[in-house]
Amino acid sequence: MKYYFAPLQGYTDAVYREVFEKHFKGMDAYVTPFCRVERGEMRWHDQKDINPERNQGLFTSHRLIPQIIGNTEEEVTLLVDKLHQLGYRAININFGCPFPMIAKKQKGAGILACPDKVENVLSAIKKYPDCSFSVKMRLGMESSSEGMQLLPMLNNAGLSHITIHPRLGKDQYKGEMDLQALDSFQKECKVPLLFNGDIVDQQTMEEVVKRFPNLEGVMIGRGLLMNPFLVEELNGATIDRTEKAKRLRAFLSDLQEGYSMVMNGGEIQLVQKLASLWEYLLPDVEKRLRKKIMKSRKLSDYNSNVVEALRDYKTSGE
Numbered sequence: 001m002k003y004y005f006a007p008l009q010g011y012t013d014a015v016y017r018e019v020f021e022k023h024f025k026g027m028d029a030y031v032t033p034f035c036r037v038e039r040g041e042m043r044w045h046d047q048k049d050i051n052p053e054r055n056q057g058l059f060t061s062h063r064l065i066p067q068i069i070g071n072t073e074e075e076v077t078l079l080v081d082k083l084h085q086l087g088y089r090a091i092n093i094n095f096g097c098p099f100p101m102i103a104k105k106q107k108g109a110g111i112l113a114c115p116d117k118v119e120n121v122l123s124a125i126k127k128y129p130d131c132s133f134s135v136k137m138r139l140g141m142e143s144s145s146e147g148m149q150l151l152p153m154l155n156n157a158g159l160s161h162i163t164i165h166p167r168l169g170k171d172q173y174k175g176e177m178d179l180q181a182l183d184s185f186q187k188e189c190k191v192p193l194l195f196n197g198d199i200v201d202q203q204t205m206e207e208v209v210k211r212f213p214n215l216e217g218v219m220i221g222r223g224l225l226m227n228p229f230l231v232e233e234l235n236g237a238t239i240d241r242t243e244k245a246k247r248l249r250a251f252l253s254d255l256q257e258g259y260s261m262v263m264n265g266g267e268i269q270l271v272q273k274l275a276s277l278w279e280y281l282l283p284d285v286e287k288r289l290r291k292k293i294m295k296s297r298k299l300s301d302y303n304s305n306v307v308e309a310l311r312d313y314k315t316s317g318e
Ligand SMILES: Cc1cc2nc3c(=O)[nH]c(=O)nc-3n(C[C@H](O)[C@H](O)[C@H](O)COP(=O)(O)O)c2cc1C
Pocket: 006, 007, 008, 009, 010, 032, 033, 034, 067, 094, 096, 097, 136, 165, 173, 196, 197, 198, 199, 219, 220, 221, 222, 223
């Protein structure tokens, strides 16, 4: 079973990925948040995030997969050319982003209802025989029949795998996943599949594997932001709360150091970045303490609030 870290714009940036990889075991690969074209070139922010110099550990071990988004041959060619020049040979294509600003431009999940645009993307990638391409997608934007209709095309595109999040674009990130529709999709799909969506613990993982025993792997996003030990635990590790609190402190301290080196918006920007991790991290910690962290404005307050939260986390599990 392969474990991929899902792309989470605003969270899994280069600093986060490298520090995560230093502190936690078991990830086979990390997919970056999507790179897009802006004013005729790859957006500057995206160029910085995928720069091999900022991603040394994962780039050199070939476990960083940049993601692109686009719907014309020109756009895709521009993005892939750039990544290819930088030395990337595995690229993921976003057919899943549900944000209205993206989807209404027939990109991300919005492309799923437009087979001609999907064709543009798939014909652009044919120009790179030394690159492996994968797709991350939803079942459809408005209906799961959209994804089904694309399957003949996807089956013939030479993709290394498809990651599927079994919701519709219009569902955003909530509501029941449509596992029945995924059954039908899987039956017709000739490309290895990775499941993505709502894996947060042993039980949710077991349910997925039982229902879809032929998966090549799973991709996990929010579950790892909540519990960075998740993949170690899915691989059989038992880690008590004392040990977890200690390791989390080291992880958070390295994140602080990493972000302080690349951010130049002063203390408040750094604190906001660090505090935002607690929107997901350790949902077991008392809400009051998590809120206190998220409201911190000074680094010293943030750090003492984190110490308090980790103490609460450690003792409430005893
Ligand atoms: C804040 C946020 C940002 C996201 N950014 C991206 C992105 O850049 N590219 C992408 O393919 N998916 C993105 N996703 C979707 C996730 O990769 C993933 O498919 C989704 O969260 C479901 O998986 P999970 O339940 O394991 O989190 C994002 C999701 C969230 C919540």
